[in-house]
Amino acid sequence: MAALSIRALSKRYANLEVLKGIDLDIESGEFTVLVGPSGCGKSTLLNIVAGLDRASDGTIEIGGRVVNDVPPKDRDIAMVFQSYALYPSMTVRQNITFGMECRGIAKAEQEKALANVARLLQIEPLLARKPSQLSGGQRQRVAMGRALVRDPLLFLFDEPLSNLDAKLRVEMRMEIKRLHQRIGATIIYVTHDQIEAMTMATRIAVMHRGVVQQFADPDTIYRYPANLFVARFMGSPPMNTMPARLEADAGGPVVVIGAGRPDEVRLRLQGYDAAASYVGREVVLGIRPECIAEGDRVFSGAVGPPVIVTAPVELVEPTGAETIVLLRLGGEPAQARISPDIRPTPGATASFALDTRRLCLFDPETERLIA
Amino acid sequence: MTHAASRATGRSATSEMVRRLPEYLVIWVPLLLSAAHLISFSIWTIWISFTPSTLIPVSGWVGLRNYNAVLASRNWQIAFDNLLLFGIAFVLLSLITGLLLAILLDQRIRAENALRTIFLYPLAVSFVVTGTVWSWLLNPSIGIEKLVHDLGWTSFHFDWLVNRDMAIWTIVIAAIWQSSGFAMALFLAGLRSVDADIIRAAQIDGAGPIRTYWRVILPTLWPITITVVVVQLQFAISAFDLVRALTNGGPGIATQLPALVVYDLMFQRNQLGRGAAAAVLMLLILLAVLLPYAAWRYVRRRKAAHA
Numbered sequence: 001m002a003a004l005s006i007r008a009l010s011k012r013y014a015n016l017e018v019l020k021g022i023d024l025d026i027e028s029g030e031f032t033v034l035v036g037p038s039g040c041g042k043s044t045l046l047n048i049v050a051g052l053d054r055a056s057d058g059t060i061e062i063g064g065r066v067v068n069d070v071p072p073k074d075r076d077i078a079m080v081f082q083s084y085a086l087y088p089s090m091t092v093r094q095n096i097t098f099g100m101e102c103r104g105i106a107k108a109e110q111e112k113a114l115a116n117v118a119r120l121l122q123i124e125p126l127l128a129r130k131p132s133q134l135s136g137g138q139r140q141r142v143a144m145g146r147a148l149v150r151d152p153l154l155f156l157f158d159e160p161l162s163n164l165d166a167k168l169r170v171e172m173r174m175e176i177k178r179l180h181q182r183i184g185a186t187i188i189y190v191t192h193d194q195i196e197a198m199t200m201a202t203r204i205a206v207m208h209r210g211v212v213q214q215f216a217d218p219d220t221i222y223r224y225p226a227n228l229f230v231a232r233f234m235g236s237p238p239m240n241t242m243p244a245r246l247e248a249d250a251g252g253p254v255v256v257i258g259a260g261r262p263d264e265v266r267l268r269l270q271g272y273d274a275a276a277s278y279v280g281r282e283v284v285l286g287i288r289p290e291c292i293a294e295g296d297r298v299f300s301g302a303v304g305p306p307v308i309v310t311a312p313v314e315l316v317e318p319t320g321a322e323t324i325v326l327l328r329l330g331g332e333p334a335q336a337r338i339s340p341d342i343r344p345t346p347g348a349t350a351s352f353a354l355d356t357r358r359l360c361l362f363d364p365e366t367e368r369l370i371a
Numbered sequence: 372m373t374h375a376a377s378r379a380t381g382r383s384a385t386s387e388m389v390r391r392l393p394e395y396l397v398i399w400v401p402l403l404l405s406a407a408h409l410i411s412f413s414i415w416t417i418w419i420s421f422t423p424s425t426l427i428p429v430s431g432w433v434g435l436r437n438y439n440a441v442l443a444s445r446n447w448q449i450a451f452d453n454l455l456l457f458g459i460a461f462v463l464l465s466l467i468t469g470l471l472l473a474i475l476l477d478q479r480i481r482a483e484n485a486l487r488t489i490f491l492y493p494l495a496v497s498f499v500v501t502g503t504v505w506s507w508l509l510n511p512s513i514g515i516e517k518l519v520h521d522l523g524w525t526s527f528h529f530d531w532l533v534n535r536d537m538a539i540w541t542i543v544i545a546a547i548w549q550s551s552g553f554a555m556a557l558f559l560a561g562l563r564s565v566d567a568d569i570i571r572a573a574q575i576d577g578a579g580p581i582r583t584y585w586r587v588i589l590p591t592l593w594p595i596t597i598t599v600v601v602v603q604l605q606f607a608i609s610a611f612d613l614v615r616a617l618t619n620g621g622p623g624i625a626t627q628l629p630a631l632v633v634y635d636l637m638f639q640r641n642q643l644g645r646g647a648a649a650a651v652l653m654l655l656i657l658l659a660v661l662l663p664y665a666a667w668r669y670v671r672r673r674k675a676a677h678a
Contacts, residue, residue: 050571050575051575052574052575072571073574073575073576073577079571081568081571083568084568085566085568085569085571085572086569086572087569087573087586087587088569088590088591089587089590089591090586090587090590098576098578099577102577102578102579102582146572146576
């Protein structure tokens, strides 16, 4: 069953169009992450789903029911806010039961629901405290408890981790994911952090300028970004993109970086049939940093020897877990992720192995993925 | 090395002092002057209250005689009862009026700025002006009663100003008109500082507007409420010009207030000692309000520093 379906939804403020014809279908039990840079409309979309904002056009269905004119409290949703939005004058207990109190649920039932949620989130010792006496992570838990206790059709999370420090963010990220696995709730989660999107989502909707650029599972988003925006937004460091030329010889299509230069790089493509019509034309080549590695790397699952290129090294950034190298491929800058114990010398050349099975080709005009 | 460093810091500390000299002068000179006045005159008044001074200050010691005389006088007793009634009614009603105005203004209405200015404007008017204008408005023969009579409703009756039992309420009305805008401004600032997400969360939780205000928003306003109460209370206790212009303590002594008693004793009856004793009593009433407030603020700041 579709937990949420959004049809041709748009939102305009005066002459500013924030959302332009959004279509989304979210299945029950899915963890959908809306991700995009600030100002892409993701929070507006979430507010419209919650009923806190009105759509200019289009319909929203929650659990098969059109809710455009249904007030937030009757939409069977719960929301976790970026600022947590705990009621400052109430204790944790009152914060969690306030919604049930408003809906007139019997005291005994409230107590039972509260006890369940408090156990699930391990906040039992905090029930008598006020929000001001809690740490950031504890507030976060209480905010989730307030949502969980409702047992709604749809959970809405609005950047819930962005006020936490880096370490706590990673912990809470795992905890939310674990929670989703345990209770199987349908979650819509808004974030600007592509790592949160990749790690938690079952499906990601990448948004930019009020349009859903791509809506797919994380692997597809990462492996086959629908366009250059998605390619550059997802992944850290982002995908290297560079102008290149598609040629063909007896062995099939070849993509050439820096064609005509003495240091041009020729990469033979296999299984890129969709690119056939682009032979002889300019394309944008996308190559993930992890597909460029030190010369003696054997890529997992690779058949035959990898493509080896010699390229000048410009900058070396050791991160501990790996070394990020800025190099030039056919004159174009590219980042590579190599083994942490290898430190090429900036200014010198080094040999790199390229994994050519995972290249992406984009149309330079439409910026869409060709193959 | 260390020597040079210490010389450098010494020089910079001196130049810092010189640079900030105007600031120190601007703050400390007036502060010390007014503190000296306040403290010296307070001490002088306290001393006078223990002397047999009448027309002019004289030395001598009469113990608590002046206090006993003031406390036993009917004038003071009425003034004190009036102060209780006026203080409580005025503070509560101006709090409620201010809060209601703030809530209504908070509904994203049009012309909010204009309305806010209108409600705040009485604060800029001198108490004497407020008192005089309201004394005209409430005067049965020239004010509201006359207006309604002229409109044709001849049985209309509104004589609080000259009614012994109700006259104190005219002071309450004028004082509310004057200062509920102040309460409104503070409450409005408080309402505006409530996180919008909290109100949204209440909306999703299913709380209607009344419950949202009552359970979620208003409880966050109580520090502001206390500040408003204290400011209004100390106005109520020291109220003089408003009452002097509006009723001058009358009819008879029905609207007598402590400050009027002090004025009466000191400058009309030439009983400086008793007047000073009444003034000291007023000071004690003020301290009874201000000291708990100061203690509360101190505790709150300590708490905030610890959190």
